[in-house]
Amino acid sequence: MEKAASAQPFPFFCCKPAKKVISCVVKFLREQKIMAILICLLAMLCWLPQPISAQTQSQPFLMNFDYSRFRSTASAGYLELYYSFYCGQITFHPAGENFKGGVALRTDLIDAQTGQAVIKERVVVPVVMDDTSTTGWKTTSVLRQAGHLVPFGNYRLHIVAYDSANPARRDSLSLPLEMKALTQRPAISDVELCSSIQASTNKNHPYFKSSHEVMPNPSLVYGSMSPVVYVYAELYDIDTTKVYAVDYEMIDDGGTVVKNVSRQRRYRTPNTVEIGTLNAVALKPGKYTLRLSLRDSPSGQRTQSQKGFYVYQPPALSAEPASTPTSLAVAIETLTAKEAEDEFQKARYLADKTEIDFFSQLKTPQAQKDFLKEFWTRREAGSALEAPRRRVDYLRRVEVVTERYSSYTKKGWRTDRGRVFILYGKPDEVERHSSEGVGKPYEIWYYYQIENGVQFIFVDKNGFGDYDLVHSTKRGELYDEGWSRFLQ
Incomplete structure (x- = not known):
């Protein structure tokens, strides 16, 4: 009986043609692996998340700003500048496990007499977000403070801020600023309105001063969402033997004192700080002034400093x-x-x-x-x-x-007047100017409860009753100081 042959491995690796085939197969597999990697990379690139703030690109980019002046030397004062922005207005891009964006700031303080720049600062404020899935990330505030020693004199302050990833989205302001010696005795610095003030020994904290962490509120807006007005001021040349009456007053836009808090204080050192709090939650929406007064009880001599602020109560x-x-x-x-x-x-x-x-x-x-x-x-x-x-x-x-x-x-809803009415409501006052000589008809709408009081100017350019918006003082709206040329 013939013995059955046992199974033997096929002698594939022993012949040259087989080795050539193997080489081709290995090369093919390597090429396929590279292609697979490339396909994966392309897929990852296609699915990379877009900038997380893309939904805010049509919204105006707004800067909040405030400043305070303090005593420093015999010939100069110390100027603190406060800026803030909302994260929801900044363009972010993925960067590893985080998202990064930034705000570029250009600050110039120009001497009114010489035209020379006393401050010329260019800086990008980096912003890193770890988590954008939370509901409140858009309203997270980005805060910056800068301090400068400035000689006494008259100046013009120019500030431009823009989204570092999209420079076309920007905000700016220009205002006069005077630095002068505080010669009154006693004297009070500018009032700084803050979002919080806490006692601290951490001198490395970016907002540390006078043994406190003083967090400025550049928006100057308070209300139900930010009810406590924190007040910081520096006092100079105090008579430590006297008792002073310290008055905090909240004054509405009509000049009426709507809230008054008074207390007696005796200070231990001639140069010190005054820190206080007031609650604004019960105030009606509008513009107010916080006035801090220091009264010498026996003589009645009064020293005061004040700062404007706003109350916003979001209604339906x-x-x-x-x-x-x-x-x-x-x-x-x-x-x-x-x-x-x-x-x-x-x-x-x-x-x-x-x-x-x-x-x-x-x-x-x-x-x-x-x-x-x-x-x-x-x-x-x-x-x-x-x-x-x-x-x-x-x-x-x-x-x-x-x-x-x-x-x-x-x-009507497609017209400029229609859009403004829809967004901001009925104006508080309207000035109507008919055609005067060769001039064209125009209207000025006033809103006294928006920001610091704003106006919208519309001109009937073609004479058919379709008034175009040519200028507004509302932030984020069309601004054109030379709007009167449209009347010709």
């Missing part, structure tokens, strides 16, 4: 309760496809670029209505940066301006 647009999610959804669900499209066009003044682009890509009426539900839910809830806006009130304003400002060529 009306006293009616906000829409419930159910009622809002039902109201939007009943819209036709044309009505949903039309409503978002009217609501574009509240939308950012990302929302506008996203809505334009929606293909079905139901997708548009679902988007509107989420859009109005966010607007009615409001945020730390934006007051709540009820859908019904917004659309009611649209109806008002459509009736008032529509022309043959443009609906």
